Each structure stands twice: as structure tokens, then as C-alpha cells.
Amino acid sequence: MGVQTTKFIAAGAEKMYWALLLHIILLFVTYEHVYSQHCHEDGADSCDDTHEALEGNRWQFHCIGKGDDECVRLEEYYSHAPEYRRYEHAVFLKPNHAGEVIDVNIVPGKTHQMIAKAVDPPIYEIPNFLSDEECEYVKKKALATGMVHSRLFGANPDTNIEDLKGPDVFRISRQTWLRRDNSDIMMTSWKDRIEKLTKMPRKYIEDSEPFQVVNYGVGGHYHAHTDSASPGPEEMLRQKELPCCYQTDCPIDKNVQLCCKVCRYMTVLVYLNDVEEGGQTAYPFADLPGEDLQEKLKSGDYLNLSKHCNDATIAVRPRKGMAVMWYNHAKDPTTGLIGDPLLSAYHGSCDVTKGEKWIANMWISVPPYEHWDKPSSFNT
Numbered sequence: 001m002g003v004q005t006t007k008f009i010a011a012g013a014e015k016m017y018w019a020l021l022l023h024i025i026l027l028f029v030t031y032e033h034v035y036s037q038h039c040h041e042d043g044a045d046s047c048d049d050t051h052e053a054l055e056g057n058r059w060q061f062h063c064i065g066k067g068d069d070e071c072v073r074l075e076e077y078y079s080h081a082p083e084y085r086r087y088e089h090a091v092f093l094k095p096n097h098a099g100e101v102i103d104v105n106i107v108p109g110k111t112h113q114m115i116a117k118a119v120d121p122p123i124y125e126i127p128n129f130l131s132d133e134e135c136e137y138v139k140k141k142a143l144a145t146g147m148v149h150s151r152l153f154g155a156n157p158d159t160n161i162e163d164l165k166g167p168d169v170f171r172i173s174r175q176t177w178l179r180r181d182n183s184d185i186m187m188t189s190w191k192d193r194i195e196k197l198t199k200m201p202r203k204y205i206e207d208s209e210p211f212q213v214v215n216y217g218v219g220g221h222y223h224a225h226t227d228s229a230s231p232g233p234e235e236m237l238r239q240k241e242l243p244c245c246y247q248t249d250c251p252i253d254k255n256v257q258l259c260c261k262v263c264r265y266m267t268v269l270v271y272l273n274d275v276e277e278g279g280q281t282a283y284p285f286a287d288l289p290g291e292d293l294q295e296k297l298k299s300g301d302y303l304n305l306s307k308h309c310n311d312a313t314i315a316v317r318p319r320k321g322m323a324v325m326w327y328n329h330a331k332d333p334t335t336g337l338i339g340d341p342l343l344s345a346y347h348g349s350c351d352v353t354k355g356e357k358w359i360a361n362m363w364i365s366v367p368p369y370e371h372w373d374k375p376s377s378f379n380t
């Protein structure tokens, strides 16, 4: 072979080599781009089930090969049960680690921070969620509505709770409900913020309960509880077939557990003042390994936050305007709606030891798959 021929072959091989390399790079870039658009958009819940991502083959392409079982599983369900496409799925934002700080835009022209306090359940602090003026506005509105002594959900309405005091009383506070009034621009703006913060479909935010405003005086507290369906295995089984309370006319103050279950997927709690001393929101089991959690839960003692405030694994100190947000349930990996209750989400309020404490609870309800199309009784 002549020198010219050898040179010619070598040049051809070099061209082919570069073309092949370019092709591989292009393939890789395209794949990564599409994948990251659909699976990592919110930076938290990898391969979240956006509707785009659920569109047929593209979904398979995006997730299979990434080693994410959930994507594969959802794709299978998607192809067998196309009705799962007809409603909007819940979102579950899981931080990478406690202490992670995530910037969010929940108010035009401003950046807020979500500071992860725990991973299981995901608990986030959001400083300055409400301004000082907004906090004052909520308190004023609550006082005008009329505060009454708090009752436990489903407790006997005949008990005289006004006189109950001391560490053995489960809950000591006063409260009221503020209907989500769409003509109130402040309330509409809070809903906008909750939507942007939680990335939850607007429908679920609109369907949820009125805001609950709570006031604790000195000695006021709320022992550790769950905000939603009872997490004990027997209770869970018993309540499994019940509809969600917000989708029924169950009388809320009478043995409610017999006719409905609470479906508060998430809680967004906002502090309306700085508390002089005490009043932390405490989570006795957050981020505990499963065996330790079961052990502590079995003893039952740790639920008494008047005695065990300092034993809680996470305690959030109230700061005026700050929100704390967490999940009471996992997201059902099959349906994308409300999943199992999270035992780690037990929480409550430690005793206020000086001053007073004001909070607003904003719960976000999500139905189970069987009832996804039932209207909310708060939207009639």
C-alpha cells in the first residue's frame, strides 16, 4: 500500500471517529436534557410523575435505565390503568439531607428559603412566609371571629374542657376557623404561596379546610399526635374503607372516626408571634430509625410534651411569620395520591412557659384513589 493510500485511509478513519464521538455526545446531551426536565424539575422528588413524563413511551425512555424503580412501576400502572392520568398527582418534596437550604420564589420579586430540618418526615422551616402585618391581620381576624377552647378531634362534646389544666391534659389552647375567602386578597395570596411552596395542584389547596388559628397561654400545650388518619395498624385497617372527612358531611364534633378519616396529606403551620419562652413545635420521632421509633412509640410516654419536650429529636422555635411545613403521609407510589400515614410525623406543642403563642394551621387534603373525584365539602 502506498503512502498516499495509507494517509487516505487514516484520514477517513479519523473522520469516522470524530463523527461517532459527536453522535454519542449528542445522544447523551439529548437524553440528559429530556430526563432532567421531567425527572428532576423540582430538584427534590426525582422522577416525579408530571403529566408530560407520564406520556407513554417517553416515560419509559426517561426513567428506565436510570435505576429508579418508581418510574418503572408508575409506567406499568399508567399503561394498564389510564384513568390514573385523569387527576393531578400529589407532590412529595424530599430533601437530600437535614440542613439543606433550597431557594424558592413564592412571592413575586422575592426569594424565600426552605430549610430542611428532617428528612423523615420531610420538615422544612420557611422564614418570613408571612409579613408582620399579615400576622397581625390574622390574629385580629381570628379574635373578631371568636376564639373557643380547643377540643380533641372526635372527643366527647359533653366534657367540660374549660377547667382542664396541667401536664396530663392532652391539649390546652383556644382556636377558631377562618374560611378561605376568595375576595380577601391576603388569603388568596397565602394560597398562592402555599401552591408555589408545596408544588401541589391548586385544586387540592382550594379543596382543603379553612385556616385554623390557635392561641396558647402560659401552660398551654398540645401533646404529640398526628394531624391525619390514625397511624396505628388496627386503626388504619378499620379506617381504610372510610371516606375522607373533608369529602363528607360527618359531624366533626361527634365520634367522627366512625364515619370518616382525616386526609391531611400535609401541614403548613405559621407562627404569628415570637414566643417569649417555650412553645416549640416538637417532633419526638423525626429522623429516628424504625426500631427506635417503634420502641419509643410503644412506651407512649414520649407523647407527653409537657414532660418530654427536650427528648424530641426535632424542636422548632416559633418565630413570627415563619412557616414550618411537613408531610403526614407518604405519597402512594401506585396512584400518586395520599399514601400511608408517617409515624415519624407525630408532633405537638411544648408548654408555653412565658408569654403566649399564636399559630395558623393550613392543612392540605388529598383523597385516596377511590375518592379522587368526590367533591370537597368546603367547596360548596
Ligand SMILES: O=C(O)CCC(=O)C(=O)O
Pocket (backbone or CB within 6 Å): 214, 222, 227, 279, 280, 281, 282, 347, 348, 349, 350, 359, 361
Ligand atoms: O402549636 C404547635 O406548634 C403545634 C400545633 C399542632 O400540632 C396542631 O394544631 O395540630
